[in-house]
Every structure is written in structure tokens, then in C-alpha cells.
Amino acid sequence: SYVLTQQPSVSVAPGQTARVTCEGDNIGTKRVHWYQQKAGQAPVVVIYYDRDRPSGIPERFSGSNSGNTATLTISGVEAGDEADYYCQVWDSGSDHRVFGGGTRLTVL
Amino acid sequence: EVRLVQSGAEVKKPGESMRISCKGSGYRFTNFWIAWVRQMPGKGLEWMGILYPGDSDTRYSPSFQGQVTISADKSISTAYLQWNYLRASDTAMYYCARLQVNYYSHFDYWGQGTQVTVSS
Numbered sequence: 001s002y003v004l005t006q007q008p009s010v011s012v013a014p015g016q017t018a019r020v021t022c023e024g025d026n027i028g029t030k031r032v033h034w035y036q037q038k039a040g041q042a043p044v045v046v047i048y049y050d051r052d053r054p055s056g057i058p059e060r061f062s063g064s065n066s067g068n069t070a071t072l073t074i075s076g077v078e079a080g081d082e083a084d085y086y087c088q089v090w091d092s093g094s095d096h097r098v099f100g101g102g103t104r105l106t107v108l
Numbered sequence: 109e110v111r112l113v114q115s116g117a118e119v120k121k122p123g124e125s126m127r128i129s130c131k132g133s134g135y136r137f138t139n140f141w142i143a144w145v146r147q148m149p150g151k152g153l154e155w156m157g158i159l160y161p162g163d164s165d166t167r168y169s170p171s172f173q174g175q176v177t178i179s180a181d182k183s184i185s186t187a188y189l190q191w192n193y194l195r196a197s198d199t200a201m202y203y204c205a206r207l208q209v210n211y212y213s214h215f216d217y218w219g220q221g222t223q224v225t226v227s228s
Contacts, residue, residue, distance in 0.1 A: 001170065031212055031213075033213075033214035033215075035153070035215075037153075042203055042218040042219065042220055042221055043145075043153065043203070043205075043215075043218055044218070045214050045215065045216060048208070048213065048214040048216075049213075049214075054216070084152075086152065086153050088153075088155075088214070088215075090211070090212045092212070095167060096155065096167075096169055096170075097143065097155040097158065097169075098155065099145075099152060099153040099154065099155060100152075101152050102152040102153070
């Protein structure tokens with residue numbers, strides 16, 4: 001089955017840039033979606049189709065996807081961005097949805 | 109306004125059966141896939157399966173095939189997740205989520221979650 005690997009944690013100071021990565025075999029050929037989950041809340045999509053932002057998501061959130069790595073970039077990190085972030089794809093070969101293990105973003 | 113409203117928290121004993129629900133509103137329920145996602149305590153998101161309410165086409169993750177049943181009653185715009193035999197390891201938060209219109213797309217709306225506790 002298809003596997004997505006994320007680093008367990010990322011820490012950045014306010015105002016800095018956070019990069020959350022999601023590794024998978026030829027993930028660049030798939031459409032990657034990113035979800036933010038704050039403590040005690042349901043997930044919310046912050047990036048879909050590699051780089052598109054839903055309405056209401058700040059421009060500070062951006063995404064890219066190439067080769068074996070997809071990246072969620074959060075510029076000018078704010079305290080309110082502290083959350084767990086999950087990448088997700090649809091694997092057409094197996095017809096399964098797959099989530100990465102999640103990355104906890106800590107704002108120092 | 110699109111909403112997915114899930115049933116309330118459950119406390120069950122091992123071996124019991126259970127069904128939790130997810131009611132959609134604000135959109136045509138039959139036209140969008142609905143998925144169930146498990147989150148065990150302190151752990152990440154796990155896709156369990158997905159159902160198309162229009163024709164009840166259902167797909168399961170191999171990890172959950174045979175362990176749960178996903179169904180829907182389109183007459184009341186409600187999807188269900190059912191267990192015939194609960195185990196302590198089923199203790200988790202369960203979310204329903206709507207798949208955006210394309211099959212390869214993202215989950216654009218989520219329910220608030222249903223906490224399930226299985227304990228003797």
C-alpha cells in the first residue's frame with residue numbers, strides 16, 4: 001500500500017517560515033491535500049490539489065509537489081498556526097485514500 | 109451552509125454493537141462521497157472507507173474491511189458507521205468528511221467528531 005512519511009515535529013519562531021514535508025514514491029504524480037488540526041478540533045483543509053487555497057485560508061499558506069516530496073510552507077508563522085498538519089492523497093493504484101502520519105507544528 | 113452533524117459520544121462494553129451517524133445538510137447529499145476517518149488517542153488520521161449515497165457504492169481501507177460497515181439512508185441524508193463486535197482498540201474519535209466533487213479531490217467539510225469509548 002502507498003505510504004506517506006512526514007517528520008513528526010517542526011518548531012519555528014513567530015514570523016519565521018515553517019516547511020512541512022510529505023514524502024511518498026513519485027508523489028509528484030499525485031494530487032496532495034493538506035489539513036490543519038488544532039487541539040480538540042476537526043481537521044480543516046488548508047491546501048488542496050498541491051497548491052490551491054480554500055477561501056478563508058491566509059495567503060501565508062502555500063504548497064508545492066515534485067518528485068518524491070510535497071511541501072506545505074507557512075510564511076510569517078503566527079501563534080495561531082500551532083497545530084498538527086496532515087498530508088493526504090488518493091492512490092489510484094489501490095483506490096485508497098492515504099494520510100501521512102502528521103507533523104506537529106510548534107510556535108516557539 | 110454545508111454541515112455534517114455527527115451523533116453524540118458513546119460508551120460501550122467489549123462485544124457490544126454500535127452505530128454512529130453523520131447527517132448532511134445544505135447540499136445534495138446523494139451527489140457527494142462521504143468518508144469515515146478514525147483518530148485513536150494521541151494518534152494521526154486513518155481513512156476507514158468511503159460511500160457514495162447516490163447508489164451506496166462503498167470502498168473500504170484494507171485495515172477496516174470486515175471490521176466495520178459503512179452505509180447510508182439517503183432519504184434522511186445520513187451516513188452510518190457500524191460495528192457488530194466492539195473491542196477496546198476501537199476507542200477513538202471518529203470523523204465523517206465529505207469528498208469534494210471530484211473522486212480524487214480533498215475532504216472539504218468535516219463533522220465535529222464522535223468520541224467512542226469501549227471499556228469493560
